[in-house]
Amino acid sequence: MRTTVGIIGAGPAGLLLARLLHNAGIDSVVLESRDRDYVERRQRAGILEQGTVDVLREAGAGERMDREGLRHDGIELRFGKRRHRVDFPALTGGKSVMVYAQTEVCKDLIALQLKDGGPLLFEAEALAVEGAETDRPRVRFRHEGVEDVLECDYVVGCDGFWGVARRAFPAELSRTFERTYPFGWLGILADVAPSHDELVYARHDRGFALLSMRSPSVSRLYLQVPEGTDAEEWSDERIWDELDRRFETADGWTLERGPITQKSVTPMRSYVHEPMRHGRLFLAGDAAHIVPPTGAKGLNLAVGDVVTFARALTHRDETGSDELLDAYSATCLRRVWQAERFSYDMTTMLHRDPEANGFDLRLQLARLERVTASRAAETDLAESYTGFPIG
Ligand SMILES: Cc1cc2nc3c(=O)[nH]c(=O)nc-3n(C[C@H](O)[C@H](O)[C@H](O)COP(=O)(O)OP(=O)(O)OC[C@H]3O[C@@H](n4cnc5c(N)ncnc54)[C@H](O)[C@@H]3O)c2cc1C
Numbered sequence: 001m002r003t004t005v006g007i008i009g010a011g012p013a014g015l016l017l018a019r020l021l022h023n024a025g026i027d028s029v030v031l032e033s034r035d036r037d038y039v040e041r042r043q044r045a046g047i048l049e050q051g052t053v054d055v056l057r058e059a060g061a062g063e064r065m066d067r068e069g070l071r072h073d074g075i076e077l078r079f080g081k082r083r084h085r086v087d088f089p090a091l092t093g094g095k096s097v098m099v100y101a102q103t104e105v106c107k108d109l110i111a112l113q114l115k116d117g118g119p120l121l122f123e124a125e126a127l128a129v130e131g132a133e134t135d136r137p138r139v140r141f142r143h144e145g146v147e148d149v150l151e152c153d154y155v156v157g158c159d160g161f162w163g164v165a166r167r168a169f170p171a172e173l174s175r176t177f178e179r180t181y182p183f184g185w186l187g188i189l190a191d192v193a194p195s196h197d198e199l200v201y202a203r204h205d206r207g208f209a210l211l212s213m214r215s216p217s218v219s220r221l222y223l224q225v226p227e228g229t230d231a232e233e234w235s236d237e238r239i240w241d242e243l244d245r246r247f248e249t250a251d252g253w254t255l256e257r258g259p260i261t262q263k264s265v266t267p268m269r270s271y272v273h274e275p276m277r278h279g280r281l282f283l284a285g286d287a288a289h290i291v292p293p294t295g296a297k298g299l300n301l302a303v304g305d306v307v308t309f310a311r312a313l314t315h316r317d318e319t320g321s322d323e324l325l326d327a328y329s330a331t332c333l334r335r336v337w338q339a340e341r342f343s344y345d346m347t348t349m350l351h352r353d354p355e356a357n358g359f360d361l362r363l364q365l366a367r368l369e370r371v372t373a374s375r376a377a378e379t380d381l382a383e384s385y386t387g388f389p390i391g
Contacts, residue, residue: 003029006139006152008126008165010039013285013302014158015109019059020310022117031141033125040107047296048098049387052303061108069100078202081250084372091382101214102299129155129168132281160286169278181268182354185222192258194219202246208351209246224351231263268292275329289336295343304390305332335388342384
């Protein structure tokens with residue numbers, strides 16, 4: 001099998017890249033280890049930055065998002081039983097975000113790819129990337145029990161944190177930067193209308209809580225829990241009681257309860273692999289970097305990476321110049337580190353660190369007070385939340 005760009009992974013990064021390349025007249029093959037149903041149901045991110053929304057529209061993948069997605073013009077910060085709304089358009093010159101689940105983004109992109117795009121093989125597991133430093137890199141993979149080789153001009157590893165692409169980087173070239181956190185998020189999906197029409201980020205002495213939504217009738221809620229928590233330790237009633245405590249306000253706001261349909265625990269990690277390119281192998285999305293979900297940046301970073309790659313390859317086709325491909329890693333990493341900074345800031349400002357002493361807790365409150373009292377500090381949060389420019 002032979003193609004111009006071999007893409008490993010059909011998460012948001014791989015699927016969007018295939019669409020961008022298709023639109024630019026460049027052929028690709030996508031290899032995905034899981035089946036279609038699994039990829040379309042995997043619950044993950046839900047907040048699309050303005051730039052991501054624009055990219056999906058331009059790629060021809062925005063029709064259902066525009067119909068069913070929920071435009072959000074702000075978030076609420078809650079601490080000390082007080083509420084403070086951050087107004088995005090007023091602080092950023094008109095920017096907003098869109099609530100549209102990652103599952104739906106993937107469904108839309110898969111449907112387009114299967115309709116008129118290049119091959120998208122499910123249950124095709126990449127085993128190794130070979131010859132990254134040559135002009136003909138290859139992906140060895142297994143599809144329907146048979147081993148095969150995909151010969152490419154370029155390989156893009158969009159295979160997430162646990163994928164194989166990163167392993168093809170020589171040890172002496174790879175540098176990793178990492179931070180783990182002593183807590184995770186217990187996330188639930190509940191069949192109940194969201195109790196607030198915008199996301200609520202709550203800092204409480206018992207820990208962080210987030211109110212989010214997937215649609216006008218489905219709520220997505222999260223609780224900070226200790227690292228290694230088993231979701232089954234938490235009964236539905238215990239979850240709702242704890243959410244009630246952490247979201248409590250002085251003005252009598254109430255949280256509506258409903259049947260919980262899904263429960264899982266997500267660990268929190270910050271991670272960056274540098275560089276993001278070795279020869280003709282490029283990394284994009286979670287394959288190269290992870291952020292804790294507090295800043296809602298993971299999916300949006302993946303989008304930025306593949307847009308940067310598609311532009312660079314198109315530039316090469318049009319001009320013969322490798323200049324943008326050579327700049328790929330540095331271009332992406334500038335944006336990645338801004339997202340790492342913001343995600344870290346939001347995480348440490350809002351979560352209860354079990355090791356924190358009284359001084360740390362006072363500082364945390366002072367940071368929240370600063371955001372709510374200073375337009376400059378609030379603008380910084382709003383600009384970072386609605387997204388950093390791509391490229
Ligand atoms: C449990 C969880 C919850 C999250 N919640 C949020 C959130 O609330 N907000 C937020 O902004 N972000 C969240 N994220 C992060 C966000 O979902 C990711 O940043 C985003 O999915 C990145 O997209 P990606 O395409 O780079 O990687 P992925 O979505 O991980 O896709 C990688 C794909 O590669 C496939 N693959 C892996 N190995 C191979 C192989 N060897 N061969 C072929 N295919 C392979 C995988 O099956 C997968 O389909 C969450 C992540 C996780 C894990």
